[in-house]
Each structure stands twice: as structure tokens, then as C-alpha cells.
Amino acid sequence: xxxxxxHFTLILALAMAFIQSSFPLVGATIANQTFMALARPVARLxxxxxxxxxxxxxxxxxxxxxxxxxxxNNSNTLLPWYYRFSxxxxxxxxxxxxWVLILNIWTIAVTYFSRGLPEYFVARxxxxxxxxxxxxxxxxLFTSNPFERIFPIPLDGADLxxxxxxxxxxxxxxxxYMGYVGFSVAFSFAIAALLxxxxxxxxxxxxxxxxxxxxxxxxxxxxxxxxxxYYELGWGGWWFWDPVENAxxxxxxxxxxxxxxxxxxxxxxxxxxxxxxxxxCAFALSLLGTFLxxxxxxxxxxxxxxDPTRGIFILLLLGVxxxxxxxxxxxxxxxxxxxxxxxxxxxxxxxLLNSILFLVAMLTVLLGTIYPLIIEAxxxxxxxxxxxxFNAVFVxxxxxxxxxxxxxxxxxxxxxxxxxxxxxxxxxxxxxxxIGITIxxxxxxxxxxxxxxxxxxxxxxxxxxxxxxxxxxxxxxxKLAAMLIIPRSYYGMLLAHLGFSVCxxxxxxxxxxxxxxxxxxxxxxxxxxxxxxxxxxxLKEISGxxxxxxxxxxxxxxxxxxxxxLRSQKRIYTVRDMPMTEAGIDAGFTRDIYMSLGEPLDTxxxxxxxxxxxxxxxxxxxxxxxxxxxxxxxxxxxxRTAKQRKKSIIVNNEVVS
Amino acid sequence: xxxxxMSILIPILFFxxxxxxxxxxxxxxxxxxxxxQYYNLLEEVRCLVCQNQSLADSNAPLAQDLRNEIYEMxxxxxxxxxxxxxxxxxxxxxxxxxxxxxxxTWLLWxxxxxxxxxxxxxxxxxxxxQIGDK
Numbered sequence: 089x090x091x092x093x094x095h096f097t098l099i100l101a102l103a104m105a106f107i108q109s110s111f112p113l114v115g116a117t118i119a120n121q122t123f124m125a126l127a128r129p130v131a132r133l134x135x136x137x138x139x140x141x142x143x144x145x146x147x148x149x150x151x152x153x154x155x156x157x158x159x160x161n162n163s164n165t166l167l168p169w170y171y172r173f174s175x176x177x178x179x180x181x182x183x184x185x186x187w188v189l190i191l192n193i194w195t196i197a198v199t200y201f202s203r204g205l206p207e208y209f210v211a212r213x214x215x216x217x218x219x220x221x222x223x224x225x226x227x228x229l230f231t232s233n234p235f236e237r238i239f240p241i242p243l244d245g246a247d248l249x250x251x252x253x254x255x256x257x258x259x260x261x262x263x264x265y266m267g268y269v270g271f272s273v274a275f276s277f278a279i280a281a282l283l284x285x286x287x288x289x290x291x292x293x294x295x296x297x298x299x300x301x302x303x304x305x306x307x308x309x310x311x312x313x314x315x316x317x318y319y320e321l322g323w324g325g326w327w328f329w330d331p332v333e334n335a336x337x338x339x340x341x342x343x344x345x346x347x348x349x350x351x352x353x354x355x356x357x358x359x360x361x362x363x364x365x366x367x368x369c370a371f372a373l374s375l376l377g378t379f380l381x382x383x384x385x386x387x388x389x390x391x392x393x394x395d396p397t398r399g400i401f402i403l404l405l406l407g408v409x410x411x412x413x414x415x416x417x418x419x420x421x422x423x424x425x426x427x428x429x430x431x432x433x434x435x436x437x438x439x440l441l442n443s444i445l446f447l448v449a450m451l452t453v454l455l456g457t458i459y460p461l462i463i464e465a466x467x468x469x470x471x472x473x474x475x476x477x478f479n480a481v482f483v484x485x486x487x488x489x490x491x492x493x494x495x496x497x498x499x500x501x502x503x504x505x506x507x508x509x510x511x512x513x514x515x516x517x518x519x520x521x522x523i524g525i526t527i528x529x530x531x532x533x534x535x536x537x538x539x540x541x542x543x544x545x546x547x548x549x550x551x552x553x554x555x556x557x558x559x560x561x562x563x564x565x566x567k568l569a570a571m572l573i574i575p576r577s578y579y580g581m582l583l584a585h586l587g588f589s590v591c592x593x594x595x596x597x598x599x600x601x602x603x604x605x606x607x608x609x610x611x612x613x614x615x616x617x618x619x620x621x622x623x624x625x626x627l628k629e630i631s632g633x634x635x636x637x638x639x640x641x642x643x644x645x646x647x648x649x650x651x652x653x654l655r656s657q658k659r660i661y662t663v664r665d666m667p668m669t670e671a672g673i674d675a676g677f678t679r680d681i682y683m684s685l686g687e688p689l690d691t692x693x694x695x696x697x698x699x700x701x702x703x704x705x706x707x708x709x710x711x712x713x714x715x716x717x718x719x720x721x722x723x724x725x726x727x728r729t730a731k732q733r734k735k736s737i738i739v740n741n742e743v744v745s
Numbered sequence: 746x747x748x749x750x751m752s753i754l755i756p757i758l759f760f761x762x763x764x765x766x767x768x769x770x771x772x773x774x775x776x777x778x779x780x781x782q783y784y785n786l787l788e789e790v791r792c793l794v795c796q797n798q799s800l801a802d803s804n805a806p807l808a809q810d811l812r813n814e815i816y817e818m819x820x821x822x823x824x825x826x827x828x829x830x831x832x833x834x835x836x837x838x839x840x841x842x843x844x845x846x847x848x849x850t851w852l853l854w855x856x857x858x859x860x861x862x863x864x865x866x867x868x869x870x871x872x873x874x875q876i877g878d879k
Binding site for chain 2: 323330331430441445455456485605687
């Protein structure tokens, strides 16, 4: 009975989505106040129904209701409760429900944080979001109902894929989806702006904090996914150019271009068309990502679904939303007036160039991801496109981007003087090259060329960033007071750019200087590797809730002093008979020591892989810095609505008096 | 160590050895160059039975067989081209993660740079327009 209630509330949510999308959109066009006023309450009602539905699925997982086919396929009585909870989004149907829930969380946030915006605009934004929700609810109800019953009811479930039984999978998908789906807000703002009769740039200011927030979630989500792959897959890799990873990386590339372009539109009134196009593009890529992952056209570690009807349905959704919005764009774009003028040598030029490079990078990833599918569909052969291809084409595209980034932050808006710029750059360029090459010559013996390129790129970004800060304070008398006046979004930019350079350092060093060995070990054996001594102290048998494991305990010493003790497990998950490796990792600021237990070779020896991965943490540290930078930008006073600003003035006066 | 547990576990693991597991014996090389060549090759070759993993990452028996073959070829001083040619002859281009430049991959390899040129030209036109009409 309870699962049917969950199904029923989904249908009610769909009904709400229809009302939410039709009346407010019509109302905004014919200026009907009653219709527009429906937007907020109906959106909240839809949220309410989706939440009930979601919690019913959670509840059914927790009580092991195997009469539901989805739960029977993805859970088991032996599964600990927290994995039964995260199993809700462990496969196709449930992850779609999560998608819709998160879309509704974004919508409800819009209903609360849009009080300073004109009624007709909010009605349109909420209306468009209702349309998206209706599309996905239809998709769920017709092709992927999570509450479908199964008969006869199995005694126990088939268990959750052991790969997904991990803390990383409890948090990675919701964060990533917050990012993916968050671009629907930017999309809805862009559509609402296009539907508006007098299109100015105020929408850009309204859209900016939402877009930044979505970008922050996507950044963190991708970093989390990379970290999860690193410790869970047991190969010490952190990025595989897997189609599913690419599906999340493409919206990130466009999202990054978008937050920069939005900033320029907001501040300087330029790139209006381009920003609108990027907003549409970012959401289109989120939908495309959903299509690639959910349709089963790509078989990869992450792909769960193989039902073609689902693929066609998502493709239809994609066609309707992207096609529709592009048609609207094509009609409206020519009427949009170009904004402020700028000269060739200006920050605008570099922003635009990098925007274009992000687009090219995204198209390259897209090409590499779908090329094998197209070739196969056209019967032109079966090929694989993997990491060697992406590394070969991606780096040349990103290199000029790094150069322009550095030039952009130190160039003035509107126009700059070439001669003055060269003088400014003189010392910066020399010191970047000098420090970069010195570091590489002193610390690295091999792969010096590749390493120095990466280190110089990172130095160029961080030094130009610091220099732009210096330029800002240069002529101020009271430096401290000037620092306090500088808007938070500027500090956000500094931090995010530094995060990017930290990320580049991590990627460069860990890719070029990681070493590993593969050895046979029995208890008592010691291996010398990378100036550490690894001693296999013990092999223990462990019995988990739903697996059996052998744990290797390895003492790591350097010059006879114990540094750490690594524990790595080889697990066999009993329900699915699947083996899994739990890596033993000693994380450090400048290096990780990573161990994964292989297979038993005879009654007493096991194969063991050891990895020394320098600076690998910097990849995720850099991502976190970028996310904090984004957060600082959101907290900028610029986005507080007029009402709140008044309030804060009153509060300040009270404090003063 | 608990012998009884191992006596249960090891047959289980060997059972897997026949199905999805293989002998994970570490390999040894006479010199560093060969070792580097071997590991680089593993990154370039796709495991044919896995969904999307290179030979370096795969646990499948076929991957182990291929690793052994590559090991033998590296040890008998064959160069990368000879080894990859051998694999392509047997399994087709699908086995390579770096697709060879051919008629059907022309667009794949030159596409990104074509896109780059087109995009930059459009960018230049847009910037010129911004500067031009005052």
C-alpha cells in the first residue's frame, strides 16, 4: 500500500508541474496577476509531493520491501542501513527520483529567494522549471517507475553493486546532481529573459549567484567523484576520461565560461547574446549527460541502464528543451543591442577568447566521447577513444587558455596600453620562467619538459593573480582600508584562480612523477621502494556485514622510523560474488603512499601493488579552493536585494546609536 | 594466521581465478626501458571484455592473457609498433585507446583543431565588430 502511495504522490507532483508550467507562463504573457501568483504555492506543493515520494522510497529501502522490483534488484537484508539509504540513488530509477527532488529543491529555493524580482519574471522562471520537472516526471512514470512491484516477491534482494558501497557514493551523486540540475536555474533565467520584451542586463545580476552556486556544486561533485575513483577502484588513478566523467566535465567547462561571461554582462553590459547562449548550452549539456549515462548508449562502470525506450525518451526531452530554447534564442538574439565597446587590448578580449576556448575544449571532449558511437552507428568500424587521445588534444587547447587567463587579470577593462602592459609583464614573465625552470631542475630528474610546462603554467596564473591584487592596492594610501573595500567577488576570483593553479601543479606532478611497483609478498617480507621500507606484518581475515575479506597490514618505515601502517583489503561480496579492493592510503600534503592488495599467489604469498603519488592531494585541494572562491563571489554585497540592504542599514544605524 | 580460514578462502579465490580472476604474478624485467615500455603499452591498450578499462586497470582473465603476451613480446625486444600491430591484427582498432589516423578517424584527430580555428575566427570577427563600429 505504501509504495502505491509513493507512486500516487509522483502523479500528483506531475499534475502540480503541469499547473506550475502552464498558468504562470501564460499569466506573465497576458499580465494576469492571479495566474502568476499561482507559481510559488504550486511549486511548493509539487516539492511537498516529491519529498513524500522520495521518503517513501527511502522508507521502503530501510524496511527491505523486496516487493518493489527496484529494491529487490539493488538491496539486500545484509546491507548496512546507510548503504540501504544511499542505494536509493544507486541505480537508474532512484537516481531519477533524486534528479527530480533536487530540481524541486532548486525551484523551492527560487520561490523563497526571489522576492526582490519582478512578479512576471519569477513566474516565468518557475514556469520553465515546472516544464523541466514535468518532462522528467513523465519520463519516470512512463519508463522508470521506482515503485514498480515484482511478483513473486523474492526472499532477499540482489544487493547493491559493491563498487557503490562506499561513503563516497552516499555523498557524490547528490552533490554532483546539485550542480547538474542547478544549471536548470541559469537556463530558466535565460529563457525568462528571452521571453521578456525589453531585454536588458539585470537578469544577469539575478542569475549570477544561482549559476555560481550550481558551478560550486558541480566542481565539488566532480572532485568527489575523482577522489572516490582514486581510493575505491584500487588503481590509484584519479581521472579516466570515462564517458560518464566526460558527461559531468562538459557542463563544468561551459559552466566555467558562463560564470565569467555572466560577470562581464552584469558589470559591463557586454556579451549578452553569448551569455544567454552559454546558459542554454550548460543546461543542454546536463541533459546530454543524463542521456549518455541513462540511455545505455555508453557502457561504462557507471552506466546502469540499457533500455532503448528510455534513451529515446531522454533524447526527445533533450530535443524539446534545447530545440525550443534555441528557436527562441534565434528569434530574440538579433533584437538584443550590443553592449559597451572595447578595444582589442582589453580584459574583454581575453575573457571572450577564453570563453571560446572553453567552448572548443567542451566540443573536443564531446567529439571524443561520441565519436566511437557515431562511427559504430554508421558501420564505419569499431574504435576506442581513451585517455591517450584526450590528453593529446586537450592540453594544446588549454595552454593558450592559461596564457590568456594571466593576461586577462592584469589587463584593464575597455582598453589598455600595449607598451605599459609589456613593461608590467617584463618582471612577471622573467620570474615565472626563472622560478619554474629552477624548481624543475632542482626537484625533478625525469619528464622535465612536461613538468616545467605545467609548473610554469601554474606559476603564471598565481603570479599574475597576486600581481593584479598588488595593482589594485598600489596607489592606495591606506592599504588595509583598501583591502576591506575590495568586493568579496574579487577575492573569490583570486582564490579560484589560485585553486586552478594548485590543481595544475597536482595534475602535472602526479601524472609525470608517480611510481609504482608490483611485488609478491608473504608475511615478514620487506620491500624497498621510493626510499620507504614496506614490511608485511600480518594478513588477517575479516568478516564484514556482507563480505569476507583478507586484510594486509603493512608497516611503512623511512630510515628505520615508522611512518605509518597501511591496511588494504581484498573483499569478496558474498551476494554478488564480486571481488573489491580497498586501498590502504597514507595521505600527505606532498605525497600519498598507496597500497592495493592483489591476489593470493599461493598459500602464503599475495601480490601487492605499491604506489608513490606525489602532490595528488593538490588536485582536490585546488578544486576546494575554486569552490570557496565561488562561494566568496556569491557572498558579494552586490547580490543582496534592495529590501535586505535597507534592513542592514537600519541595523547598522542602531548599532551606531 | 588462521589456517582454517585460508583453507576456505583460497579455494574460493581460485574458483574466481577460473572465472573472473587470474594469476596476478608480478612481472620482472631485465632493464628499466623495457619496464617503462611495458607499462606504457598497458595504458594504451583496451581490455576487450571490460566496459571501459585499459589493460593496466583490468582484472579480467583476457586482460591478464594480453598482459602476458605483451610481456613476452617486450622481453623478446619487439618495439611498440610491432606489438601494437600484432594486437590490431588480432582484435582490430578497437583495442587501441589512441585510435590510429585513418579515413574514419580523420575528423576525430583534426576535428578539435578545425573547431578551434572556426571558433577563433568567429571570435576575431566579433571583436573586430566591437572595435569597428563606434
